[in-house]
Amino acid sequence: MNLRTILPLLLACLALAGEAFAQEQAFTNRATELKDNPAPEAKTVASLAAESPLKVLARQGAWTQVEAGGQRGWLRAFHVRF
Helix, strand or coil: CCHHHHHHHHHHHHHHHHHHHHCCEEEECCCEEEECCCCCCCCEEEEECCCCEEEEEEEECCEEEEEECCEEEEEEHHHEEC
């Protein structure tokens, strides 16, 4: 196989892996606050109970972007159980 054959296959695999990550299911491991930005001083969007189901959208440092109860926001990564 040459590079012209391998490269499209590799890119397709990476795209599928990204989709799988974007749909990752998780739960809160404690009561926590859903923030509008990945910062402790950010506005609280919602309060989440322990064991709330989450859909993981992205990760940024110590923060995880999630969708919970129809709302999107950020949680501290150590408040998320995968």
